[in-house]
Amino acid sequence: MPTRFNPFSLKNLRNYRLYLSGILVEVLAVFLLLGIGYLIAWVIPKLVH
Amino acid sequence: MIVRPRAADFRIIGLYCGKIIIGVGLLMVIPLVVSLAFGEWNAAVDFLVGIGICLVLGLLTEVFCQTTRELMWSHGLVIAGFSWILATAVGAIPHWLSGHFGSYLDAMFDIMSGYTTTGLYLLQDLDHISNGLNMWRHLLTYAGGQGIIVIALTFMIRGTAGAYKIYVGEGKDERLFPNVIQTARAIWLISLTYLVVGSATLWAVGMNLGQSPIRAFFHAVWVFMGAWSTGGFAPQSYNVLYYHSLGFEIVCAIIYIIGSFNFALHWAVWTGKKSEIRKNIEIISFFITMTIAMLITTAGLTKLGVYPDIASNFRKMFFQVSSGHTTTGFGTIYSRTFVVQWGPLAMLGITLAMAIGASACSTGGGIKGIRIGLIVKSVRQTLRRLISPESAYVVKKWHHVTTRLLDEPAVQSAMMIAIFYILTYAIGAIIGVFCGYEPVQALFDSVSAGSNTGLSCGVTSPTMPALLKIVYIVEMWAGRLEFMSLFALGGYLMALFRGR
Numbered sequence: 001m002p003t004r005f006n007p008f009s010l011k012n013l014r015n016y017r018l019y020l021s022g023i024l025v026e027v028l029a030v031f032l033l034l035g036i037g038y039l040i041a042w043v044i045p046k047l048v049h
Numbered sequence: 050m051i052v053r054p055r056a057a058d059f060r061i062i063g064l065y066c067g068k069i070i071i072g073v074g075l076l077m078v079i080p081l082v083v084s085l086a087f088g089e090w091n092a093a094v095d096f097l098v099g100i101g102i103c104l105v106l107g108l109l110t111e112v113f114c115q116t117t118r119e120l121m122w123s124h125g126l127v128i129a130g131f132s133w134i135l136a137t138a139v140g141a142i143p144h145w146l147s148g149h150f151g152s153y154l155d156a157m158f159d160i161m162s163g164y165t166t167t168g169l170y171l172l173q174d175l176d177h178i179s180n181g182l183n184m185w186r187h188l189l190t191y192a193g194g195q196g197i198i199v200i201a202l203t204f205m206i207r208g209t210a211g212a213y214k215i216y217v218g219e220g221k222d223e224r225l226f227p228n229v230i231q232t233a234r235a236i237w238l239i240s241l242t243y244l245v246v247g248s249a250t251l252w253a254v255g256m257n258l259g260q261s262p263i264r265a266f267f268h269a270v271w272v273f274m275g276a277w278s279t280g281g282f283a284p285q286s287y288n289v290l291y292y293h294s295l296g297f298e299i300v301c302a303i304i305y306i307i308g309s310f311n312f313a314l315h316w317a318v319w320t321g322k323k324s325e326i327r328k329n330i331e332i333i334s335f336f337i338t339m340t341i342a343m344l345i346t347t348a349g350l351t352k353l354g355v356y357p358d359i360a361s362n363f364r365k366m367f368f369q370v371s372s373g374h375t376t377t378g379f380g381t382i383y384s385r386t387f388v389v390q391w392g393p394l395a396m397l398g399i400t401l402a403m404a405i406g407a408s409a410c411s412t413g414g415g416i417k418g419i420r421i422g423l424i425v426k427s428v429r430q431t432l433r434r435l436i437s438p439e440s441a442y443v444v445k446k447w448h449h450v451t452t453r454l455l456d457e458p459a460v461q462s463a464m465m466i467a468i469f470y471i472l473t474y475a476i477g478a479i480i481g482v483f484c485g486y487e488p489v490q491a492l493f494d495s496v497s498a499g500s501n502t503g504l505s506c507g508v509t510s511p512t513m514p515a516l517l518k519i520v521y522i523v524e525m526w527a528g529r530l531e532f533m534s535l536f537a538l539g540g541y542l543m544a545l546f547r548g549r
Contacts, residue, residue, distance in 0.1 A: 007320055008231075008238065019242055022319035029326050030306045033336065034299075034367065037343055041363035044347040 053548030054541060060116040061124055062131065067110025069132040073140050074103025079188055080143070084181030092179035095146035103139050127541050130534030133526055137161045140189065147182050149173050151511050154518055161522050163189030165529035166412055168281025168378030168503020169494075169521065171511045175286040180267065183284050187274040193529075194278025194308070194412030195240055239315045240277065247273040247304045254297050276304040279413040281378025281503035290381045295364065301379060302371055309335075309375035309407035311419075317450050328448045331408040334422035335374070342370050342402035349394030369504070374402035376413040378503020387506040393489050396506065400493050403502040404474060414501030414528050416470045419449060420463035427460040469532045473499040477524050484514045499524040 009015055081096040137160045144156035155171040162169045163186055172178065172186075248269045255265030268284055275282040285291035289301055314332070317325040326332055346366050356362040365382060372379045387396050406415010430445040437443055445455040453459075474496045481491025486508050494508035498521040509521065527535050 008234065018321060019319055021323070022315070023243075023246065025318050025323050025326055026307045026310065026315070027303055029332070030303045033306065033339060033371070034302070036336070036340055037367040037371075038359075038363050040340070040343045040347050041366060042359050044344065045351045045359070045362065048348065048351045 053544055057116050057118045058124065060114040061118050061120060062128055063110045063114035064116065065120070065124075065128045066132045066135055067107045067114060069128075070103050070110070070135055070139055071107030073136050074100045074107065076188060076192060077103070077143065077185065080181040080185035083184040084179060087180045089179040089181050092143070092147065092181040095143040096181060096185070098146060099139070099142040102142055106139065123537060123541070126534045126537030130530060130538040133161075133164060133530065133534075137164060137522075140164070143182065143185060144172075147178065149178055149182070152515075154515060155511060158518050158522055159186070160189065161525050162503070163280065163282065164193035165501045165525040166190050166194045166278045166280040166376070166414065167498060167501040167525045167529075168275070169498060169505055169509045169525075170282070171509070171518070173511060175284075183267075183271060186282050187271040187280075187284075190278045190280030190282050191240075191244075191274035194280060195236055235316055236312050239312060239319065243277055243304070243307070244270075244273060247277060247300075250300050251297070251304075254294065254300055255292075258292060258294055258297065272301065273304060276301050276377060276379065277308040277412065279305055279308050279375050279377040279407060279411070279501075281372070283379065287383075288380045289368075290383070298364070298368055298381060302368060305375050305377040305379065306371060309377070309411050309413040311408040311410045311449075313410055313450050314408065322450075325450065330422040330426075330447045330449050331418035334418035334425070335408065338405050338418070338421060339371065339374050339402065342374055342398050342405075343367065344398075345401065346370050346395045346398030349392055349396075349398060352394065353390070353392050355390050355392075355395075369399060370402050373399045373497075373502055373504055374405065374407070376403060376406045376415050376500050376502040378497070380504060384505050384507045387493065387504075388487075388490060396489055396493055399504065400496050403496045403500045403504065404470070406500045406502075414499075416467045416500075420467050423447065423455070423460055423463040424467065426455055427464075430455060466531060470499065470528065473524055473527055477520055480520050481508060481517060484517050494521075495524065499528045501525060501528050 006012065007015060007018075077096050077100045081093055081100065084090075084093040084096060137157050140160040140163075141153060141156040144150060144159055145153050149172050150156040150159070151171070151173065159170050159172055161167075168190070248266075251269035251272055252265050255268050256262060258265075260268060271282070271284050272289070274280065281288075283289060283291070289298060292298075311329075311331055314325060314329050343366060346369070347362065350356060350362060350366060356365060368379070368381045371377075382391075387399070404415060405421055406417055407413020409417040409419045426445050426447055430443055433445075434441075434443045446452050447455055474492070477495030477499055478488065478492040481495055482488055484491075486494075490506050490508050493504075493506045496502070497504050498509075508517075
């Protein structure tokens with residue numbers, strides 16, 4: 001019978017992989033936002049002038 | 050009929066508030082250790098006095114407020130509201146004793162700003178305060194970001210039935226687990242993991258900038274605490290501008306933007322639901338409103354020709370807008386630059402971002418992305434109903450961890466809280482104008498206080514009128530607790546005088 005998944009267990013290596021991939025996904029979302037910001041800073045001056 | 054609170058009601062409120070005061074006292078041990086490590090004896094004595102007063106007050110409540118009465122919803126809300134005021138009053142003792150404040154009110158202003166993760170401050174000569182006091186300021190903001198009650202739940206309050214009632218009163222109504230204590234532990238797991246990863250990254254960047262390892266370490270930990278809790282405190286008066294580093298700014302932005310996400314979203318992503326990041330109503334709402342705020346701010350900056358090239362335009366605009374939207378309050382420009390260079394349109398772009406704010410159940414403040422998302426979805430549902438045949442049944446769904454149907458109570462509650470926020474911002478701005486400040490500037494700082502952001506265009510200073518300091522303290526407190534506990538306290542006071 002498989003053991004129950006315990007997200008708090010610091011002995012389970014799978015948890016570290018999960019946390020790390022979670023952090024990476026969140027950081028990627030921020031980089032997407034940075035890209036949108038750069039696009040705005042590039043396009044708006046061209047439109048205004 | 051309004052029922053007048055009995056002595057047993059006050060005893061149970063006193064008992065739990067006492068536990069929270071003891072918690073504040075125990076938290077002061079960390080800055081005390083830092084002061085001792087750096088040989089800052091005066092600061093160490095200030096913290097010892099603070100710890101002593103907290104422990105004496107807490108133990109007195111343990112002796113005089115013992116009761117077998119069960120905690121009710123109204124008690125929970127009153128405890129959540131009142132404990133923040135008490136924690137502010139006792140937390141200000143080391144600040145006041147440090148001699149860096151003009152009055153006890155100024156010290157309380159800074160403590161409330163720290164707990165509520167606002168970041169406005171009246172402290173004088175920030176660049177020369179002790180390391181212990183700096184640790185205390187940043188620890189406050191880190192603790193306040195998780196929630197004072199969450200800390201108490203984790204370490205001091207046994208049993209979950211009563212605990213949940215206080216937890217809700219603090220404006221965090223998400224349960225990551227059915228058990229509220231496990232929810233508090235999950236919040237700590239996320240925050241402490243980011244504390245290690247974020248501080249290590251900032252430490253490496255700081256040393257690369259030429260700081261000594263010890264100085265870089267403390268700056269990294271403090272700046273992380275200010276960023277993750279969306280607090281905005283920094284160890285230098287120039288805030289993040291002090292570091293003059295694009296790398297440092299990008300790491301800060303990553304930390305505070307992630308810090309502004311809902312803890313339920315973090316937990317979902319961390320436990321394998323990666324698609325949550327693109328489906329979640331708050332993330333979609335945040336991306337859209339952030340884009341709008343960036344468009345307005347960039348238009349304002351471009352119209353006045355503030356920055357000559359794309360890179361500096363992006364660097365300054367993105368940092369200030371994202372800092373405002375996540376209600377962090379970090380800045381890479383001087384306060385008065387908003388007024389003398391950026392102009393009213395760019396300031397309104399930032400004001401809009403601050404007013405909307407971060408995600409619910411995060412360390413951030415403001416109206417919150419989930420409410421904006423629900424209100425917009427409700428407007429779209431109404432419009433679709435108008436253009437559909439009369440017999441058509443229009444259903445709208447929204448996604449936050451699970452997919453739910455858009456129902457009337459959720460929209461009503463979102464609208465009600467949004468209206469209270471707007472009223473709070475407006476009242477603060479009107480009082481600011483009454484005190485002699487320009488309307489755009491008064492609105493900017495009022496929204497900053499009410500949404501717990503911390504950006505200032507120069508209104509907030511030790512020389513501002515005492516009335517405005519009190520108004521901002523109330524705004525910070527009300528905004529952080531999302532009004533519910535405030536109303537419960539008001540109701541309790543009314544019942545005290547008019548109840549039977």
